[in-house]
Amino acid sequence: MIFNSIPFLVFILCFFLGKKVIGSNIKLNWIWITAMSFFFYGWWDWRFLFLLVGTGTIDYFCGLKIAEGKAKKFFLYVSVISNIGSLALFKYGLWLARSLDQCFDGIIKTHFEDSIPAFTYILPVGISFYTFNSLSYALDLYKGKAKKAESWLHFMAFISFFPHLVAGPIIRARDILGQLNKKILVSETLWLNGLKTCLSGFFMKMVLADNLASLVNHHFTAKSAGADTLTWWLVMLAFTMQIYFDFNGYSSIARGIAKMCGIHFKLNFNHPYRAIGFGDFWSRWHISLSTFFRDYVYIPLGGNRKGKWRTELNRWITMLLSGLWHGAGLTFILWGALHAAFLSLENHLGFAKKYIKYFVFPLVLLAWVLFRSTDTDQAFDVYRHLFSFKFEGSIKEVLFSNGAVWLVFSFIYDSKWYNNLKLWRTKKVWIQGLIWAGVIAMTIYFRGPEQQFIYFQF
Amino acid sequence: MAEMKSDWQAKKQLIAILIMTPIMLILFKLILPKLTSSPMMRDAFWANKVLAEPIYDAVFIGDSRVYRGLDPDVIQKQSGLKCFNYGFSGAGLSGEFIDSAILKLKGNGRKVCVIGVTANSFMNISLKNEHLHSVLNWSKSDLLIKAKLYSKLNFFDPIHLSDVFNAIRKQAYIENYHIHNGFAASDKIPFDEFAAIDNYKKLFEQEKLKKEELYSFKAKIKDLSNQGYIVVILRVPFGKALVELEDKMSNDFVVKLLYDLGKEGYYVFKPSTYNWRSYDGSHLSSESAKQLSLELGNYLNALK
Numbered sequence: 093m094i095f096n097s098i099p100f101l102v103f104i105l106c107f108f109l110g111k112k113v114i115g116s117n118i119k120l121n122w123i124w125i126t127a128m129s130f131f132f133y134g135w136w137d138w139r140f141l142f143l144l145v146g147t148g149t150i151d152y153f154c155g156l157k158i159a160e161g162k163a164k165k166f167f168l169y170v171s172v173i174s175n176i177g178s179l180a181l182f183k184y185g186l187w188l189a190r191s192l193d194q195c196f197d198g199i200i201k202t203h204f205e206d207s208i209p210a211f212t213y214i215l216p217v218g219i220s221f222y223t224f225n226s227l228s229y230a231l232d233l234y235k236g237k238a239k240k241a242e243s244w245l246h247f248m249a250f251i252s253f254f255p256h257l258v259a260g261p262i263i264r265a266r267d268i269l270g271q272l273n274k275k276i277l278v279s280e281t282l283w284l285n286g287l288k289t290c291l292s293g294f295f296m297k298m299v300l301a302d303n304l305a306s307l308v309n310h311h312f313t314a315k316s317a318g319a320d321t322l323t324w325w326l327v328m329l330a331f332t333m334q335i336y337f338d339f340n341g342y343s344s345i346a347r348g349i350a351k352m353c354g355i356h357f358k359l360n361f362n363h364p365y366r367a368i369g370f371g372d373f374w375s376r377w378h379i380s381l382s383t384f385f386r387d388y389v390y391i392p393l394g395g396n397r398k399g400k401w402r403t404e405l406n407r408w409i410t411m412l413l414s415g416l417w418h419g420a421g422l423t424f425i426l427w428g429a430l431h432a433a434f435l436s437l438e439n440h441l442g443f444a445k446k447y448i449k450y451f452v453f454p455l456v457l458l459a460w461v462l463f464r465s466t467d468t469d470q471a472f473d474v475y476r477h478l479f480s481f482k483f484e485g486s487i488k489e490v491l492f493s494n495g496a497v498w499l500v501f502s503f504i505y506d507s508k509w510y511n512n513l514k515l516w517r518t519k520k521v522w523i524q525g526l527i528w529a530g531v532i533a534m535t536i537y538f539r540g541p542e543q544q545f546i547y548f549q550f
Numbered sequence: 551m552a553e554m555k556s557d558w559q560a561k562k563q564l565i566a567i568l569i570m571t572p573i574m575l576i577l578f579k580l581i582l583p584k585l586t587s588s589p590m591m592r593d594a595f596w597a598n599k600v601l602a603e604p605i606y607d608a609v610f611i612g613d614s615r616v617y618r619g620l621d622p623d624v625i626q627k628q629s630g631l632k633c634f635n636y637g638f639s640g641a642g643l644s645g646e647f648i649d650s651a652i653l654k655l656k657g658n659g660r661k662v663c664v665i666g667v668t669a670n671s672f673m674n675i676s677l678k679n680e681h682l683h684s685v686l687n688w689s690k691s692d693l694l695i696k697a698k699l700y701s702k703l704n705f706f707d708p709i710h711l712s713d714v715f716n717a718i719r720k721q722a723y724i725e726n727y728h729i730h731n732g733f734a735a736s737d738k739i740p741f742d743e744f745a746a747i748d749n750y751k752k753l754f755e756q757e758k759l760k761k762e763e764l765y766s767f768k769a770k771i772k773d774l775s776n777q778g779y780i781v782v783i784l785r786v787p788f789g790k791a792l793v794e795l796e797d798k799m800s801n802d803f804v805v806k807l808l809y810d811l812g813k814e815g816y817y818v819f820k821p822s823t824y825n826w827r828s829y830d831g832s833h834l835s836s837e838s839a840k841q842l843s844l845e846l847g848n849y850l851n852a853l854k
Contacts, residue, residue, distance in 0.1 A: 280561050284564055529566075532571050541589075
C-alpha cells in the first residue's frame with residue numbers, strides 16, 4: 093500500500109477512527125498500531141510479514157538477554173547477523189551470485205545464481221529500513237543508551253509502525269520506545285500541525301516529484317538517443333529535484349502521520365541543496381541514515397580520532413557502505429565512492445574551502461547520474477551527453493514541457509524567499525483555511541502520473 | 551491557558567480547511583479547462599479490458615487502430631453478435647496476445663476472432679506487447695479499484711499543464727472511452743493527416759519485420775480455425791499518405807499477407823472505398839470508425 097493511493101486513504105481513516113475509540117490506553121494502542129501496520133505491510137505481500145515478525149522477534153529476545161547482561165556480546169552478534177544476514181540474502185544475494193558467475197566466466201563454469209533460493213528474487217519492501225530500525229535496538233541496548241522494550245507487542249509497535257516501515261525515516265529505539273510507552277494525548281494543535289506536514293508531503297510527492305518523473309523517466313528509458321547536452325542538464329536538474337521531493341515528500345507524510353499519533357520523528361531533510369559544503373550536505377540529506385552510519389559505523393571505526401589516514405579510510409568505508417545500502421549494484425557503490433571523494437577533497441582544500449559552496453549543487457547533481465542509471469553503461473552514456481557540448485537536439489521540446497514548468501516551480505518551492513513568505517505564518521484562520529484548501533486542490537488536480545516512491549526499492 | 555487558546559485556534563483552522571476544500575475543488579474545476587481525454591477513465595478502460603468476463607461471441611484483436619477503429623456496439627447492432635474490443639496500444643500479434651484475447655469469448659456458441667493486421671504488429675518492439683503486460687502487471691486490488699472506482703471519480707482527474715496550453719491554443723485530443731466494450735472514439739482538433747508520418751519513418755528504419763513471426767501468426771490462425779473459431783482478418787483503414795509509406799517501407803507486407811490469407815480460404819474483410827478520415831494519419835476519426843464498424847457489422851452478419 094502506498095501513501096498516494098485510494099486504499100491508503102481508506103486505511104488511514106480507519107486507523108484514526110480506531111485510535112479515537114481506543115483513546116490513550118497504552119497496551120491497546122500497541123495492539124492497534126501493530127495490527128494495522130501488519131495489514132499495511134501485508135497488503136503488498138503478506139508472506140514477507142513472516143520476515144518482519146521473525147527478525148523482529150529475534151531482536152526482541154536478543155534485547156531481553158542484552159538488558160539482563162547475560163552473554164551480551166553473543167546476543168548482540170545474533171541480532172547483527174540476523175538483520176544483516178536477511179538484508180544480505182534478499183538484497184545482495186542474487187547480485188553477488190551473478191557477479192561471481194560473471195567473474196569466473198571463461199575460467200570455470202560456476203552456477204552460484206542457480207543455488208540462490210527463488211523466494212529471495214523478490215526484494216521485500218522496506219527491508220533496508222526496518223532491519224536498521226531493529227538493529228539500532230540491540231546496538232543501543234548494548235551500549236546502555238536505550239531501555240528494553242516492555243513487551244513483544246511494545247517492540248513490534250515500534251518496529252512495524254507503518255509510517256516509517258517501508259521507506260523510513262530510520263528511527264531509533266531510544267527515541268520511539270519511550271514515546272510509545274506513555275499515555276499520549278494529542279492536542280488539536282499537534283494534530284493540525286501533523287496534518288499540515290502530511291499535506292505538504294503529499295504536494296511534494298504527487299505534484300512536484302511525479303510531474304518531474306515523467307520528464308526524467310522519458311529520457312532514461314528512451315536510451316538518450318537524440319537528446320543534446322542542454323536537454324540532459326535539464327533532465328538531471330529535474331532528477332535532482334525529483335529525488336529530493338520524492339523522498340522528502342515521503343518523510344514528511346511519515347512525520348505528519350506520526351505527529352497526528354502524538355509521536356515525534358526527527359527531521360529527515362533540511363534543505364540539502366542549500367548546503368555550503370559536502371559535510372553540510374550530508375547533515376541535511378537523509379539525516380536519519382547519515383546519523384545511523386555516523387553512530388554505528390564511522391564512530392566505532394575510530395571516526396577522526398585515529399589520525400589523518402585512518403580518518404580518510406573510515407570516511408571511505410562509511411560512504412561505500414552507504415552507497416551499497418541503497419542498492420545492489422556497481423552504480424550505487426560508485427555513487428558512494430564519488431561522495432567519499434568529494435568529502436575528502438573538501439577536507440584537503442585549505443584556503444579554497446570557502447569556494448566549495450559553489451560546487452556542491454553541480455557535483456551532487458553529477459553524482460545523481462550514477463544513482464539514477466540502471467547500469468554503468470547508461471551512466472557513462474549520460475555523462476558523455478552532458479559533456480559532449482552538442483546543441484542540436486530536442487531542447488525546445490523539453491523547455492516547454494510539463495516537467496520543465498514544474499522544475500521551475502520546484503526551485504521556487506525550495507527557495508528561502510518562498511519559505512519565508514509572511515503569508516504562510518498568518519494567524520488569520522480563513523487565510524490559513526484558504527491556503528491549505530488550495531494545497532489540497534492543487535495536489536488533486538495537478539498530480540503527476542502515479543509513481544511509486546523512489547526509496548521503496550531500497 | 552495559552553495552550554487552550556492555541557487548541558481553539560487549531561480547531562477553527564481545521565473547520566476552515568474543511569469548509570474551504572470543497573469550495574476550492576469546485577472553483578479549480580470551473581477555472582481549469584474541461585478535459586477532452588480523462589486519465590482516470592483511461593485507466594478504468596484498460597483495467598476493464600483485462601477484467602472483462604468471458605461472455606462474448608466476437609472479440610477484436612489488434613493495436614490502437616483496432617481499439618480506436620471498431621465500435622463493438624455498432625457491430626453488435628448490425629450482426630447480433632455480442633462483441634468486445636481487445637485492442638492494446640502498440641500490440642504485436644503474438645500467440646500469447648491472441649490467446650489472452652480469446653479468453654473473452656464465451657465457452658459455447660459461435661466464436662469469432664476479428665484480427666486487425668498492420669505491418670507494425672510484426673515488429674520486435676510490438677511483439678513484446680509492453681502495454682498489455684503493463685496492465686496485466688497491475689495488482690489485483692489496483693485493477694479492481696481502477697475498474698470499479700475510477701470512472702466514478704473522474705471529477706478529480708489530474709490536469710496536465712499541456713491541457714491548459716492546448717485549451718489556450720484551441721487544440722484538443724478527444725478520447726471518449728467506451729469502458730464497457732473496449733472502444734475509444736477518438737478525434738483531434740485540428741485534424742492532421744501527416745502528424746504520424748515522421749514517427750513511422752523512424753520506426754520502419756529502426757525495426758525489422760520478422761518473417762518467422764508471420765509464419766507463427768499463420769500457424770496460430772490455422773490452429774484457431776481448426777478449433778472452430780471463425781477468424782476474420784482486416785486491415786483497418788488509415789491516412790492515405792501513411793498507407794503509401796507503410797506499404798513502401800514494408801515492401802507491401804500487409805497487402806501480401808491479406809492476399810495469401812484470402813487465397814488460403816480465410817475470411818478477409820475489405821472495407822469499402824469510403825473517404826476514410828484519420829485525425830493523425832494513423833487512426834480513424836470517430837465518424838470514420840462508426841462507418842467501418844457498420845461495414846464490418848454487415849459483413850459479420852452475412853457470415854452467419
